[in-house]
Amino acid sequence: MIGLAQGALDHTKSYIKEREQFGQPISDFQGVQFQIAEAATNLEASRLLVYNAARLKDQSKDFLVPAAMAKLHSSRMAQNVTSLCVDLYGGYGFASEYPVEKYYRDSKIGTIYEGTTNMQLQTIAKVLLK
Ligand SMILES: Cc1cc2nc3c(=O)[nH]c(=O)nc-3n(C[C@H](O)[C@H](O)[C@H](O)COP(=O)(O)OP(=O)(O)OC[C@H]3O[C@@H](n4cnc5c(N)ncnc54)[C@H](O)[C@@H]3O)c2cc1C
Numbered sequence: 001m002i003g004l005a006q007g008a009l010d011h012t013k014s015y016i017k018e019r020e021q022f023g024q025p026i027s028d029f030q031g032v033q034f035q036i037a038e039a040a041t042n043l044e045a046s047r048l049l050v051y052n053a054a055r056l057k058d059q060s061k062d063f064l065v066p067a068a069m070a071k072l073h074s075s076r077m078a079q080n081v082t083s084l085c086v087d088l089y090g091g092y093g094f095a096s097e098y099p100v101e102k103y104y105r106d107s108k109i110g111t112i113y114e115g116t117t118n119m120q121l122q123t124i125a126k127v128l129l130k
Contacts, residue, residue, distance in 0.1 A: 002047050
């Protein structure tokens with residue numbers, strides 16, 4: 001989910017620097033810049049959660065909750081980031097000729113396989129409340 005979101009964001013950063021509306025690239029609009037900054041921040045947070053869970057596993061420490069938190073956060077983040085990317089491509093975001101439509105569709109599986117979102121929440125809550 002990290003790589004998928006990063007790929008969508010990379011494509012989108014290039015696209016919004018090329019696409020012009022009202023006589024300027026849409027990346028010049030502060031509203032668009034803020035959305036990209038939010039997406040990049042959430043992506044980085046997910047990446048660090050994943051690295052932290054991997055670090056704990058490598059050190060043979062308990063990584064159950066950190067891994068569940070990483071999966072929960074990353075799958076939601078990927079949906080949100082790829083959804084923003086579709087929005088920023090405008091009408092082209094909906095078309096299969098452009099890459100972000102597939103990133104968006106593929107992001108949905110992250111909340112389902114390898115433990116659904118509800119299962120991650122259950123795992124986290126069970127440990128926190130035991
Ligand atoms: C593309 C793809 C690849 C897959 N690859 C694999 C694979 O390689 N290996 C493998 O073993 N499986 C794989 N799966 C299966 C996947 O792991 C399951 O689809 C997933 O675990 C959800 O199970 P389910 O489809 O039976 O949904 P259900 O168990 O019917 O769940 C449906 C909904 O109900 C919720 N729910 C169910 N029980 C509870 C509960 N007790 N409390 C709260 N909410 C609950 C779920 O969170 C979900 O939102 C794959 C699925 C897909 C779509």
